[in-house]
Amino acid sequence: MAQMLVPSMQCSQMRVPCNLPQTRSLMPAKMWKSLLLNNQKAKTKKGLSSFRVFAVKSENSNGTVSRLEDLLNLDITPFTEKIIAEYIWIGGTGIDIRSKSRTIPKPVEHPSELPKWNYDGSSTGQAPGEDSEVILYPQAIFKDPFRGGNNILVICDTYTPSGEPIPTNKRHRAAQIFSEKKVTNEVPWYGIEQEYTLLQSNVKWPLGWPVGGYPGPQGPYYCAAGADKSFGRDISDAHYKACLYAGINISGTNGEVMPGQWEYQVGPSVGIDAADHIWCSRYLLERITEQAGVVLSLDPKPIEGDWNGAGCHTNYSTKSMREDGGFDVIKKAILNLSLRHKEHISAYGEGNERRLTGKHETASIDTFSWGVANRGCSIRVGRDTEKRGKGYLEDRRPASNMDPYVVTSLLAETTILWEPTLEAEALAAKKLQLQV
Missing domain, CATH: 3.30.590.10 (Glutamine synthetase/guanido kinase, catalytic domain)
Structure with a gap:
């Protein structure tokens, strides 16, 4: 749902409670428009004029949000075979989750069809700055509920360029045990x-x-x-x-x-x-x-x-x-x-x-x-x-x-x-x- 930023001063003018500590509160666009219409009926011409200005502002803001949502929800499937794969891995604390996106030429069904990738391990607490490359190995695929279509989420584990699991890669040892x-x-x-x-x-x-x-x-x-x-x-x-x-x-x-x-x-x-x-x-x-x-x-x-x-x-x-x-x-x-x-x-x-x-x-x-x-x-x-x-x-x-x-x-x-x-x-x- 599109959200409108409503200044607290305007909330008080419209008799809307503004009890949040922030100076601005989030209000659904439909509620904002409804309040404007209700207040237009009750206000004088002077009041109408001021609310017309607010209404113009809200429509511009709503249009921007709407256009952004349209692009975020865009279905690219009819126009390209390419998909977006979100590579996900565990960071240096062992509990933080990191991710980045990559374009893949066509839909895949198994992790083995995906390329390995790398990231800057010095920025996640997993490698020194002078040798910072950590390699991502795709291990499991899930459908992406945020992007929809054929786009996917990819659970990866992490290795040195020579193929050794890094210390925070707990999946590697688990896979060994489960393969016994x-x-x-x-x-x-x-x-x-x-x-x-x-x-x-x-x-x-x-x-x-x-x-x-x-x-x-x-x-x-x-x-x-x-x-x-x-x-x-x-x-x-x-x-x-x-x-x-x-x-x-x-x-x-x-x-x-x-x-x-x-x-x-x-x-x-x-x-x-x-x-x-x-x-x-x-x-x-x-x-x-x-x-x-x-x-x-x-x-x-x-x-x-x-x-x-x-x-x-x-x-x-x-x-x-x-x-x-x-x-x-x-x-x-x-x-x-x-x-x-x-x-x-x-x-x-x-x-x-x-x-x-x-x-x-x-x-x-x-x-x-x-x-x-x-x-x-x-x-x-x-x-x-x-x-x-x-x-x-x-x-x-x-x-x-x-x-x-x-x-x-x-x-x-x-x-x-x-x-x-x-x-x-x-x-x-x-x-x-x-x-x-």
Whole structure:
């Protein structure tokens, strides 16, 4: 929808509330024109004259916005075979997403049809200035919901010119683990619950919260409806549809416990696809919040105090877990996970110690625990899994800013490839009261 910039002075003249801290507020073009027409009927000729000037200004501005939107929405398919490919990669922090565009001669169906590309790694914290070239390898393709047509989004990983993965390329190691025969035979499934927080851009405070203040206590906001309880639904819905258009395996979304916080779920997805889909979904969310003028935060504890943090709970199963007798396989996996708790925690996201406190539906970061239907444990097993004797487990430790390549591959490595000593296994089983 085209938006009009309306000076606050004009808002007061038209009896429109202007309670935002900015000197100008955004108003849809149709509402602006409607207000002009209503005020023309009520004003004197002197008033009409002044509003005619404003109307001319609005039409010029609206025309500019309209022409720009026309070009942005232009369908180039009838005129050229060429497409635009948006190459997407992970930057130097391990969580920032970068991208740039390239013209491709014709539509493609597989990443192998796309050329490798390069970028300036010294500008992303991934290479020194004197040898700054980093090479992009296309790995996964999604449809582009912003440009439409045959245009695509391309998830890439990153290498030196000699072909070595750079340190922030976590996909390369994940691909090695997922290509192991024992892992592929187990067909690992993942369902990832990505939580995120929406922040007001000018103050970096959660959407819907009074600036510098706090809303009412948690309770009425989870999966809620209403202007006083749900903040950012349009962004969540726009992201949902964009993911479906792109071909991301998104399975649902909901408002979260803390106001201004949301969650969406991706999966079930097999192997490395799960992480590719999460990274692409994060890119879409960054672009949508950019357009909405809202800041996306993946901080695991965006607001200190009696407020829920943001996680990225990872539901996981193998073929053996999903078959009859799978509950015993799940318990063996839990035992292995307990023995590598520190390794997993160190790889499950920055700032996670602020979230995993033992409060707000989390376990303590220092203690491994598991339970059936217990959201205060490290690993939760569902009631249905216990009843059926097969199914999946939920790892509730990953933070919202975790790298899905790291988390998914580490779960597969620990539960399928890694074998503890018999002594360690026996001690862990006794401690966790597991019979395997």
